[in-house]
Amino acid sequence: MARSDTDLKIAVVGAGAAGVFAAIHAADSNPKNTVVVFEKTRRCLSKVKISGGGRCNVTHACFDPRELVQNYPRGSRELLGAFYTWQPEDTIQWFKGRGVVLKTEVDGRMFPITDNSQTIIDTLLDTASGLGVKIKTGHEVNELRVTQSGGFQLLLKNAEVLHFDKVIITSGGGSASGGLKFAKELGHQITELVPSLFTFCINDSRIEGLQGLSVPAATITCGKIRDSQTGPVLITHWGLSGPGILKLSAWGAKELAACGYRFEITINWLGDKNQDWVIKKIDFLRQTAGKKSLFASSPFELPKRLWESLLVYCGIEKQIQWSQLSRVATMRLVNELIHGNYQVTGKSTNKDEFVTCGGVPLHEVDLRTMESKIVPGLHFAGEVLDIDGITGGFNFQAAWTTGYLAGQNSAH
Numbered sequence: 001m002a003r004s005d006t007d008l009k010i011a012v013v014g015a016g017a018a019g020v021f022a023a024i025h026a027a028d029s030n031p032k033n034t035v036v037v038f039e040k041t042r043r044c045l046s047k048v049k050i051s052g053g054g055r056c057n058v059t060h061a062c063f064d065p066r067e068l069v070q071n072y073p074r075g076s077r078e079l080l081g082a083f084y085t086w087q088p089e090d091t092i093q094w095f096k097g098r099g100v101v102l103k104t105e106v107d108g109r110m111f112p113i114t115d116n117s118q119t120i121i122d123t124l125l126d127t128a129s130g131l132g133v134k135i136k137t138g139h140e141v142n143e144l145r146v147t148q149s150g151g152f153q154l155l156l157k158n159a160e161v162l163h164f165d166k167v168i169i170t171s172g173g174g175s176a177s178g179g180l181k182f183a184k185e186l187g188h189q190i191t192e193l194v195p196s197l198f199t200f201c202i203n204d205s206r207i208e209g210l211q212g213l214s215v216p217a218a219t220i221t222c223g224k225i226r227d228s229q230t231g232p233v234l235i236t237h238w239g240l241s242g243p244g245i246l247k248l249s250a251w252g253a254k255e256l257a258a259c260g261y262r263f264e265i266t267i268n269w270l271g272d273k274n275q276d277w278v279i280k281k282i283d284f285l286r287q288t289a290g291k292k293s294l295f296a297s298s299p300f301e302l303p304k305r306l307w308e309s310l311l312v313y314c315g316i317e318k319q320i321q322w323s324q325l326s327r328v329a330t331m332r333l334v335n336e337l338i339h340g341n342y343q344v345t346g347k348s349t350n351k352d353e354f355v356t357c358g359g360v361p362l363h364e365v366d367l368r369t370m371e372s373k374i375v376p377g378l379h380f381a382g383e384v385l386d387i388d389g390i391t392g393g394f395n396f397q398a399a400w401t402t403g404y405l406a407g408q409n410s411a412h
């Protein structure tokens with residue numbers, strides 16, 4: 001039973017971003033609480049360490065909660081209230097209050113000015129330690145039971161049996177997340193787990209050998225999910241990656257999993273440009289550069305090798321000059337520039353950031369407190385919930401926000 005409002009024993013399962021942040025706030029809101037974080041691996045905050053290419057993309061410079069929620073394929077409607085309580089500005093101020101200044105990059109992503117994720121790890125761990133939070137690494141929670149008296153019993157892999165008044169599950173989103181098993185055993189449904197933020201495998205002569213080239217703002221449309229996304233697209237040795245592709249993978253995570261990652265996409269390499277615009281530009285080139293070969297330069301600001309590859313694919317020979325381009329060849333080229341169809345035959349892991357779509361369904365959790373609607377005293381935070389964002393710092397922001405709410409509201 002919860003012993004008294006001023007002296008609670010709170011267990012946190014998982015020492016990732018959400019767990020450590022939740023523990024900090026559970027201890028900070030009531031210094032008399034005993035807060036223990038159990039982490040099954042030997043290291044805490046291991047995803048923070050590798051995140052953002054070792055720089056940690058902590059959050060995103062987006063300060064209107066209504067705009068912010070639009071970056072969450074799962075959780076957008078439900079997170080609105082939570083973001084009114086803790087949003088990127090709060091994250092920035094929290095780190096600033098501990099001497100960590102975040103900087104904003106042109107695309108809105110925010111990193112510590114040290115460009116080193118260890119800065120974030122040190123700040124979180126120093127704060128937790130200063131508040132008396134105990135972090136037990138190498139301690140896997142194997143079972144979680146509700147006791148007759150209303151508290152919780154934790155059974156650890158090392159056979160220890162421990163009692164707590166409240167439990168915050170922050171064990172992450174993948175299939176290795178112990179918390180999902182506990183949540184299920186305690187009566188929660190688990191929304192199917194599928195990967196989000198993945199890259200597309202495409203075997204196509206138009207992009208073959210072009211790995212490393214990128215187009216700053218291409219539009220990719222996927223009929224299967226009736227969605228289009230515009231953003232940077234990177235050609236890789238297995239297909240396509242980059243924020244434009246990752247956004248599409250996030251919004252279509254479930255449907256694309258259901259079709260076995262075999263689907264067609266259409267690429268407009270010129271972003272928002274339409275057929276009329278391209279035809280006019282080609283007419284202009286006919287008049288002003290009529291004697292030049294189409295291969296001489298890349299007139300649409302595409303990487304030259306991609307431009308040449310599209311010309312070859314359209315069957316346009318090297319000696320053809322702009323003035324000699326037939327109507328049929330013009331239309332083929334226009335189509336390739338703004339409406340090229342590509343077959344995706346699988347997915348590949350985006351090593352820079354990936355998350356799991358699915359988890360504890362949000363309608364089973366009170367999003368004001370992150371408390372389970374099924375098991376009183378049990379809270380959830382982070383990726384274990386059916387919340388995921390697109391790339392750009394949104395996933396950590398969800399971890400800080402839900403971690404804050406879970407910690408704060410489990411503390412009394």
Ligand SMILES: Cc1cc2nc3c(=O)[nH]c(=O)nc-3n(C[C@H](O)[C@H](O)[C@H](O)COP(=O)(O)OP(=O)(O)OC[C@H]3O[C@@H](n4cnc5c(N)ncnc54)[C@H](O)[C@@H]3O)c2cc1C
Nearest residue numbers: 014016017018040051052057141172178382383393395396
């Ligand atoms: C390579 C990579 C880079 C990323 N970069 C970014 C980025 O720059 N910006 C961004 O916003 N997002 C990024 N993300 C996503 C972000 O890291 C996650 O969304 C976030 O870490 C989720 O935090 P979490 O605390 O919920 O879960 P996790 O970080 O997954 O932590 C869960 C912890 O629980 C532990 N655990 C699980 N089961 C048990 C158990 N039974 N007992 C004890 N412990 C247990 C796990 O070992 C783990 O340490 C990245 C993800 C990856 C994989």
